[in-house]
Amino acid sequence: QSALTQPPSASGSPGQSVTISCTGTSSDIGGYNYVSWYQHHPGKAPKLIISEVTKRPSGVPDRFSGSKSGNTASLTVSGLQAEDEADYYCSSFAGSKNFLFGTGTSVTVL
Amino acid sequence: EVQLVESGGGLVQPGGSLRLSCAASGFSFSNYWLSWVRQAPGKGLEWVAKIKQDGSDKDYVDSVKGRFTISRDNAKNSLYLQMNSLRADDTAVYYCVKEGWYCFDYWGQGTLVTVSS
Numbered sequence: 001q002s003a004l005t006q007p008p009s010a011s012g013s014p015g016q017s018v019t020i021s022c023t024g025t026s027s028d029i030g031g032y033n034y035v036s037w038y039q040h041h042p043g044k045a046p047k048l049i050i051s052e053v054t055k056r057p058s059g060v061p062d063r064f065s066g067s068k069s070g071n072t073a074s075l076t077v078s079g080l081q082a083e084d085e086a087d088y089y090c091s092s093f094a095g096s097k098n099f100l101f102g103t104g105t106s107v108t109v110l
Numbered sequence: 111e112v113q114l115v116e117s118g119g120g121l122v123q124p125g126g127s128l129r130l131s132c133a134a135s136g137f138s139f140s141n142y143w144l145s146w147v148r149q150a151p152g153k154g155l156e157w158v159a160k161i162k163q164d165g166s167d168k169d170y171v172d173s174v175k176g177r178f179t180i181s182r183d184n185a186k187n188s189l190y191l192q193m194n195s196l197r198a199d200d201t202a203v204y205y206c207v208k209e210g211w212y213c214f215d216y217w218g219q220g221t222l223v224t225v226s227s
Contacts, residue, residue: 003154034212038155044219045114046155046205051213089155093212097160097169101147104154 004029004090004102011108012080020105022073022090028100030071034093037066037075041086050075077107085109112136112216114206119221126196130221132189132206137216140164140184143209146191148202149220156202159191160209174200196225 005023012018022029022037029035037050048057050066053073063078073092077084090102118130130146145160159170159180168180179192189206203220210216 003156032212036213038214040155045217046214047217048210048213048215051210051215057215091155091157091214097167098171099157099214101155101157 002100004092004100006088006090006102006105008103009106009108011110012077013110014080014082016080017076017078018080018107019074019076020088020090020107022075022092022102024071024073024092024100026071028071028092028094029068029073031095032093033068035066035068035073036091037064038089038091039084039086040089046089080109082109112208114208114216114218116204116206116218116221119204119223121224121226122196123227124197124225126225127192127194128196128223130191130193130204130206130223132218134187134189134206134208137208139187144182144189145207145209145214146180146189147205147207147214147217148200149205150199150202153202158204161189193223196223198225201225 010018035053038046040046049060053068054066065076088105094100113135115133146158161168161180177195181190205220206218207214208216
């Protein structure tokens with residue numbers, strides 16, 4: 001199974017919004033509402049920021065939101081802040097207990 | 111507070127073996143599936159293996175099947191990954207991860223495994 005496809009990079013100025021796409025197939029993203037998103041500051045532990053397509057764990061700012069349409073999921077970060085500069089990965093359940101991760105997107109706050 | 115602390119990484123020659131450990135605290139260890147996820151240098155995340163709460167069910171990514179074995183000791187709140195016949199493309203930071211509802215809700219900081227002669 002191949003990794004989910006994300007753009008390598010995205011950027012925005014403080015206060016702006018950035019949206020990251022995550023494209024899979026009908027066997028993963030399109031087949032289940034189990035898309036999650038992770039924020040990873042290099043050298044630190046990755047952090048879950050969205051689960052089940054749209055759910056934010058406790059403590060995650062509401063600036064982070066998720067959505068899905070067909071085989072593509074999206075993460076939107078609104079009101080960009082300096083601390084949002086990080087790598088972001090999507091993940092989807094792909095059946096038979098397996099999970100796929102996305103290729104990763106590096107977000108730069110200009 | 112959930113804590114996952116990996117250990118056991120290091121430099122190993124191709125064909126060699128290494129055993130990773132993960133010490134967990136802050137949650138009911140025996141109630142959750144656990145996974146190992148890795149990140150090769152300059153690459154994205156890759157799920158490697160997972161184990162059921164009582165250890166009765168395990169699954170692996172195809173590239174490590176027959177070489178890696180995941181196990182757990184619920185009495186010690188510990189997760190393990192025995193890695194045999196290591197190859198250069200196994201070089202990565204390995205993360206110990208607690209599974210939530212169809213997601214990975216807590217991660218350790220990782221341990222680096224380098225396979226090189």
